[in-house]
Amino acid sequence: MIEDLPPAPDVAGTSLSGRESVTISSAANADLCRSTGVEPASDGSAHHIWYFIATQTGMGKTVAGLCEACDFDVNDGPLMGGSRVLFQKPIRCDTPYRVEGEIRSIMRKRSRKLGVMDLMEYELRLVSEAGEPVLATINSWALPRRELA
């Protein structure tokens, strides 16, 4: 019974807005494109998957820090559940962006595969330095709580 378990940490609303801008270098984009088996675009646009990388690296917490905010040790292996993104503009290389966002929710569940886990959802928005929206993404992670299994 899920009612027998202690509640998930109360972290909804925790700010994930970054304090420093994030810039995707053309070299980093080229390395990443090639790691997936394609060449970088020649028009200065970055691979679309930077929606995830740029927001994650530009947010106000590291991955370990985000896990820690959820009372979870990153070494226990967080797992991605899903990722949604809505683009308003392409992401450009060598262009500084800011990241805004927050933890939306966290819910404790029992999973057949993972046992007890917390399903945590957070939203990040990539904006230009002038404040123009580029994209918004919502990611969900499963945080296995083996100590509660």
Place this chain on the structure above:
Amino acid sequence: MVHVGDILPTFELGFVDPEAMKVWSKALRDPNPIHLDREAVKAAGLGDRRINPGPANVAYIINMLTAAFPGKQVGALDARFLDNVFEGEAVVAGGTVSAVDGSAVDCEIWLDALGRGRVVGGTARMVDP
């Protein structure tokens, strides 16, 4: 012309390289050891091979989409992670057209690990720049 039901050309990667996982871990600044250390994967009860970072699996699908629709770009994407992709595996990204709305094209998308089945499923919308 694009029609509902059209099957998109696949994007195939014959070998998920653990060296590429290092590139991703560095880019993501992600210290999660399941991408770098087989012992950590074993300790987590997730098998005995290093696990590809989830966004890399989405990147293969994006490669499929951008090759299938030259001149368009991803307007929206919703990916569900159904299973892990492990080092050394071969993966195939594919999709079908589910709707056409003016110049926008909606697609069902997926990534399969050869011999194991679906590891990512979802939807995407391709739009004009």
